[in-house]
Amino acid sequence: MRRTYHLFPQNPEFERKFRFEADLPFLVRTIAGLNGQFGTFITDGPDRKATPIQAKRSIEVEIADKSVDFVPLNKNTLDPVIKDITPEGTIDFKINLQYSVLDANYNRVAFKGDTYLVRTNLDNRVLTMNIHLIDGLARTAPERIADTIVEEIKRKAGNV
Structure with missing residues (x-):
């Protein structure tokens, strides 16, 4: 099954x-x-007052499915997805970042998140990640998305 998204940006x-x-x-x-x-x-x-706040950022991950859509990727949906993954190649992911903040009454209030497309290409032991914002105000920089993935890879590799 193809795991690349047909509308991934050229640049x-x-x-x-x-x-x-x-x-x-x-x-x-x-x-x-x-x-x-x-x-x-x-x-x-x-x-919109540009007042710095401490916000909560939560991550949702999706993986490309049949080149036209994305499906959720988590520990419950992982087994059927892994079956058709080759050792090398290209896979596209969608990373949805949801943001929220506590108001004066300590109620959690959500606000506009960011959505990134992440294309991973593994070739000859070199992993290339291309990251592109498709929705949101870029409160999280694309470099931070890459850093988070690399940190998680290092953490998991240390536990293998």
């Missing part, structure tokens, strides 16, 4: 290459592990 915003000693099934399992993770970061508030 992505960011590209990173690095040496990768594993295969694509390992990469897919690793990126699936990002789903549901969250953390906090400092950003401008959603009230």
